[in-house]
Amino acid sequence: MLSVLLARLQQKHRTIKYPKGSPPELPDRFRGRPSIDAAKCVTGCRACADACPTGAVTVADVVRIDMGKCLFCADCQAACPQSAITFTTDHQLAARCRSDLIVEPNRQGPPHEAALDGDLMKIFGRSLKLRQVSAGGCNACEADINVLGTVGWDLGRFGIQFVASPRHADGLLITGPVTQNMRLGLEKTLRSVAEPKIVIVSGACAISGGPYIDHAQSNNGSGKYMPVNLFIPGCPPHPLTILDGLLRLLGRI
Amino acid sequence: MVTLVNGQAVELEAIALLAPDAFQTIVADAVEAGHRVAALFGAATRQPEITQIFAVLVNAQRNRLHVVRTEVAGDRFPSLTPRCPQVHLFERELAEQFGLKPDGHPWFKPVRYHHSWTHRDAWDRPKDSPILPGVCDFYRVEGEEVHEVAVGPVHAGVIEPGHFRFQCHGEQVFHLEIALGYQHRGVEEALIGGPNARSIHYAETLAGDTTVAHTIAYCRVLEALSRCQKPARAQALRGVALELERIANHVGDLGALANDIGFLPTASYCGRIRGDFLNMTALLCGSRFGRGMVRPGGVGFDVDDARVAKLLRLIDAAEKDTSVAVNLLWETPSAMARFENIGRLPMRVALELGIVGPAARASGLPIDARSDQPSGSYRFAHIPVSTYETGDVFGRAYVRWLEIQHSITFIREQLRAIPSGSARDRIGPLMPDRLAVSIDEGWRGEVCHVAITDDQGRFSRYKIVDPSFRNWTGLAYALRNQQISDFPLCNKSFNLSYCGHDL
Numbered sequence: 086m087l088s089v090l091l092a093r094l095q096q097k098h099r100t101i102k103y104p105k106g107s108p109p110e111l112p113d114r115f116r117g118r119p120s121i122d123a124a125k126c127v128t129g130c131r132a133c134a135d136a137c138p139t140g141a142v143t144v145a146d147v148v149r150i151d152m153g154k155c156l157f158c159a160d161c162q163a164a165c166p167q168s169a170i171t172f173t174t175d176h177q178l179a180a181r182c183r184s185d186l187i188v189e190p191n192r193q194g195p196p197h198e199a200a201l202d203g204d205l206m207k208i209f210g211r212s213l214k215l216r217q218v219s220a221g222g223c224n225a226c227e228a229d230i231n232v233l234g235t236v237g238w239d240l241g242r243f244g245i246q247f248v249a250s251p252r253h254a255d256g257l258l259i260t261g262p263v264t265q266n267m268r269l270g271l272e273k274t275l276r277s278v279a280e281p282k283i284v285i286v287s288g289a290c291a292i293s294g295g296p297y298i299d300h301a302q303s304n305n306g307s308g309k310y311m312p313v314n315l316f317i318p319g320c321p322p323h324p325l326t327i328l329d330g331l332l333r334l335l336g337r338i
Numbered sequence: 339m340v341t342l343v344n345g346q347a348v349e350l351e352a353i354a355l356l357a358p359d360a361f362q363t364i365v366a367d368a369v370e371a372g373h374r375v376a377a378l379f380g381a382a383t384r385q386p387e388i389t390q391i392f393a394v395l396v397n398a399q400r401n402r403l404h405v406v407r408t409e410v411a412g413d414r415f416p417s418l419t420p421r422c423p424q425v426h427l428f429e430r431e432l433a434e435q436f437g438l439k440p441d442g443h444p445w446f447k448p449v450r451y452h453h454s455w456t457h458r459d460a461w462d463r464p465k466d467s468p469i470l471p472g473v474c475d476f477y478r479v480e481g482e483e484v485h486e487v488a489v490g491p492v493h494a495g496v497i498e499p500g501h502f503r504f505q506c507h508g509e510q511v512f513h514l515e516i517a518l519g520y521q522h523r524g525v526e527e528a529l530i531g532g533p534n535a536r537s538i539h540y541a542e543t544l545a546g547d548t549t550v551a552h553t554i555a556y557c558r559v560l561e562a563l564s565r566c567q568k569p570a571r572a573q574a575l576r577g578v579a580l581e582l583e584r585i586a587n588h589v590g591d592l593g594a595l596a597n598d599i600g601f602l603p604t605a606s607y608c609g610r611i612r613g614d615f616l617n618m619t620a621l622l623c624g625s626r627f628g629r630g631m632v633r634p635g636g637v638g639f640d641v642d643d644a645r646v647a648k649l650l651r652l653i654d655a656a657e658k659d660t661s662v663a664v665n666l667l668w669e670t671p672s673a674m675a676r677f678e679n680i681g682r683l684p685m686r687v688a689l690e691l692g693i694v695g696p697a698a699r700a701s702g703l704p705i706d707a708r709s710d711q712p713s714g715s716y717r718f719a720h721i722p723v724s725t726y727e728t729g730d731v732f733g734r735a736y737v738r739w740l741e742i743q744h745s746i747t748f749i750r751e752q753l754r755a756i757p758s759g760s761a762r763d764r765i766g767p768l769m770p771d772r773l774a775v776s777i778d779e780g781w782r783g784e785v786c787h788v789a790i791t792d793d794q795g796r797f798s799r800y801k802i803v804d805p806s807f808r809n810w811t812g813l814a815y816a817l818r819n820q821q822i823s824d825f826p827l828c829n830k831s832f833n834l835s836y837c838g839h840d841l
């Protein structure tokens with residue numbers, strides 16, 4: 086018993102103060118929201134788009150990056166001879182609207198409006214119980230969702246909790262590209278959640294298929310099966326990105 | 339039979355084509371002599387009715403790998419499993435991918451529930467019918483007071499999907515059968531024709547918590563096939579990243595084990611400390627999971643003195659926190675009582691099933707690719723192999739703790755004496771018509787990648803073996819005669835990957 090108390094003293098109180106205090110420091114090499122400097126682009130160059138593993142970069146009139154497909158690998162940055170693409174450490178990436186995940190030149194954040202509106206906010210704003218469904222992918226997304234439950238992040242203090250049964254849940258948090266083999270499981274779980282319900286998709290896989298875009302065994306994410314209330318980009322999204330998305334959805338930031 | 343070392347490429351031609359019975363005899367005899375089958379897989383040939391079968395054998399005593407191959411004409415081949423149980427899943431996979439029937443296989447079921455890559459189906463299912471996961475005959479025990487418990491695919495926690503069936507008598511489990519495949523996303527198939535822009539991202543996401551180990555294995559295959567000498571500095575940094583990955587996961591597992599027995603101090607501290615180690619990986623490369631860290635020819639991110647100094651400081655602090663948090667477990671008799679004699683996997687069974695990693699070492703098998711097939715900086719800095727003999731939950735927990743300590747020492751050594759020079763070399767085109775094998779010790783155990791190139795130097799076959807593929811059967815065995823309520827604890831002590839298995 087004594088050693089338990091001594092350990093308690095040694096480990097200290099470590100729950101982050103965020104959002105009241107400042108967020109935990111991110112490493113300098115962290116790749117958050119990309120930024121595109123259109124002035125540096127040369128016409129006809131497609132180096133970034135050719136380097137991109139998932140087709141997240143498009144070069145039409147200007148270069149655009151779709152954060153919903155992006156793996157944040159920075160291959161495009163490395164390929165660009167003009168250094169027109171850079172990755173900032175901005176972790177605020179989540180959006181209510183799929184199209185708000187498209188980054189255009191010379192447009193920095195600020196993050197898009199993400200709060201639920203009207204009734205949904207009234208119902209879920211103070212207590213949100215989520216059932217997580219892992220529908221393929223590599224499990225890194227789930228690992229960093231689980232982190233939010235540790236003492237360091239303590240998601241419970243915001244009234245957000247992961248529950249065991251869809252019957253107890255207000256909505257789903259989905260990860261993975263929705264493999265053929267998980268489609269039925271996902272659909273049944275969604276059906277088991279009472280209305281009104283919300284759907285949050287986390288990670289490139291769940292938004293677009295991620296590394297498995299257009300595989301016959303994947304369904305390119307959940308979008309075509311159900312309306313989505315919040316998209317959280319990343320491969321995987323950093324816990325801070327997920328927390329930021331959830332809190333903005335509930336109007337807490 | 340062709341003999342090579344880890345990270346070496348050989349000409350395909352050098353691998354003699356054996357008759358099927360000679361192939362079987364060689365593999366079975368080698369296993370009886372103490373070798374292990376690291377991989378056994380099929381590869382398509384130009385003629386659709388002919389499939390080649392390759393086997394990679396590991397000779398741990400002598401740091402050698404042996405490759406043999408044979409050919410199957412038509413759609414049947416005699417199963418090797420009755421003589422050599424550790425290939426049971428490899429044969430089922432081979433059957434599923436190529437539609438070949440292994441005659442005499444004792445437990446013949448799909449592995450990942452997908453259509454075969456050929457026009458054949460080993461279970462004679464109609465060509466266009468959908469294939470539903472978990473639809474097969476499960477083992478059943480019948481009789482009075484016998485009942486079946488079915489769980490999943492969607493489990494209660496934030497965790498990957500899988501289906502488990504327990505045959506129980508009261509609380510006692512007679513048998514557990516595990517059906518996976520829900521995470522199957524077709525990675526091996528997608529790698530054919532590569533490498534291309536996406537290939538390395540497949541490697542990084544084969545199993546998200548094993549990014550570094552899989553990416554090292556992948557890059558070493560490319561380096562072998564292009565005769566690239568990667569710089570010593572890169573090797574050291576890869577070693578650091580790999581050991582950080584191991585520590586983070588082991589610490590997380592010790593916390594999760596503590597949580598399952600309701601011992602909350604260790605559970606909550608380890609949950610956080612795991613994050614401290616992940617953040618060290620992020621300090622190296624910006625990603626907590628090591629995305630971007632390992633690249634063909636070296637590493638994607640170099641370090642400077644300031645970064646090394648910061649890492650060393652963080653390691654010191656985290657080491658102290660970890661040892662206080664973990665030692666609480668060993669000092670608490672009520673916690674130990676829940677770990678001891680639970681979920682036993684005897685050494686003989688671990689050997690027969692070809693179990694790898696901490697699970698094998700906890701059953702007394704001294705196998706560890708870092709010392710058996712050392713590559714990179716492990717050739718110069720030896721990490722002691724941590725074994726235990728009880729084969730129970732306690733053994734699997736304790737081996738993790740031993741490994742955490744050795745890994746910390748290794749990281750310190752590497753960082754303090756990091757070789758100078760560049761951290762990445764260019765890699766050239768891949769040689770055509772070659773086979774390359776690359777093995778490393780991921781935190782769950784042996785990660786094995788085998789690539790075969792075509793006459794253009796593209797992948798004609800890319801085989802991946804995640805340690806989970808071998809070890810799930812070990813978990814099923816360990817559950818025999820246990821209380822079903824101990825399943826979560828046993829499961830946690832193996833902590834296997836679904837996606838790494840399902841690919």
Ligand code: SF4
Nearest residue numbers: 137155156158159161
């Ligand atoms: S960082 Fe994103 S946009 Fe750039 S190459 Fe990688 S996946 Fe494509």
Ligand code: SF4
Nearest residue numbers: 222223288289290321
């Ligand atoms: S989005 Fe990326 S990290 Fe998440 S499951 Fe998919 S591959 Fe893994």
